[in-house]
Amino acid sequence: MPQLIVFDHITLDGYFSAPNGDISFLRQRFKDDEFHSFAVENINAAGALLFGRVTYEVMVSYWPTPNAVKEEPAIAERMNSLPKFVLSRTPNKSSWNNTRFLNGDIASEVRKIKQLPGRRIAILGSGSIVAQLAPLGLIDEYL
Numbered sequence: 001m002p003q004l005i006v007f008d009h010i011t012l013d014g015y016f017s018a019p020n021g022d023i024s025f026l027r028q029r030f031k032d033d034e035f036h037s038f039a040v041e042n043i044n045a046a047g048a049l050l051f052g053r054v055t056y057e058v059m060v061s062y063w064p065t066p067n068a069v070k071e072e073p074a075i076a077e078r079m080n081s082l083p084k085f086v087l088s089r090t091p092n093k094s095s096w097n098n099t100r101f102l103n104g105d106i107a108s109e110v111r112k113i114k115q116l117p118g119r120r121i122a123i124l125g126s127g128s129i130v131a132q133l134a135p136l137g138l139i140d141e142y143l
Contacts, residue, residue, distance in 0.1 A: 001114055003140035004050070006123045006130050007042055042143060043078045047119030050110070053088040055125035060096045085113055085121075087129055110138050 051059060062068050063079040084099045086092070087109060092101050102109040110133060113121060123130060123139075133139050 002047055002116065002118050002121050004110065004114060004121050004123065004133070004138055005042075005046075005141040005143060006139055007039075007143045040074050042122065043075055043082075045120055046078070046082060046122040048083040048085060048113070048116075048121045049079070050085045050087070050113070050121050050123045050126070050129070052126035052129040053086060053090070053092070054128075056084070056086045056088075056099075058125070060094065060099075064096050085109075087126075106132055107136050107138065114138070 059079070063076055068076040068079075080097055082098065084096065086094075086099060086101045087106055088101050088103055090103065094101070102113075106129070123133075130139065
């Protein structure tokens with residue numbers, strides 16, 4: 001059974017983004033060699049990705065683009081090839097490779113995907129998803 005891990009960037013006071021939703025500061029982190037190695041190591045260890053709808057929309061707007069492949073080829077390759085699960089109240093379709101939308105009860109959906117064979121399932125961002133899953137004991141590790 002795969003572990004569910006959280007790989008998030010948050011401020012010391014608990015914010016995922018600037019007040020206007022800006023997350024451009026995250027790109028600066030990838031310019032740090034040590035952090036970049038850590039990110040590549042962790043995305044390579046993942047067997048699937050789990051997103052909330054809002055984070056998914058941010059990810060799909062960047063990772064499948066030629067710019068992402070040029071700027072971050074190792075990470076882009078994994079992001080684009082890994083299975084992606086999106087927890088969303090509204091059913092959606094996506095052109096991003098290997099994406100599946102889950103619109104049932106969040107705890108039930110996560111329990112189901114944790115029963116699938118494979119390696120770790122990584123939650124990237126998706127603070128509201130993390131906040132809902134943490135009290136249920138469904139998160140195995142925080143990076």
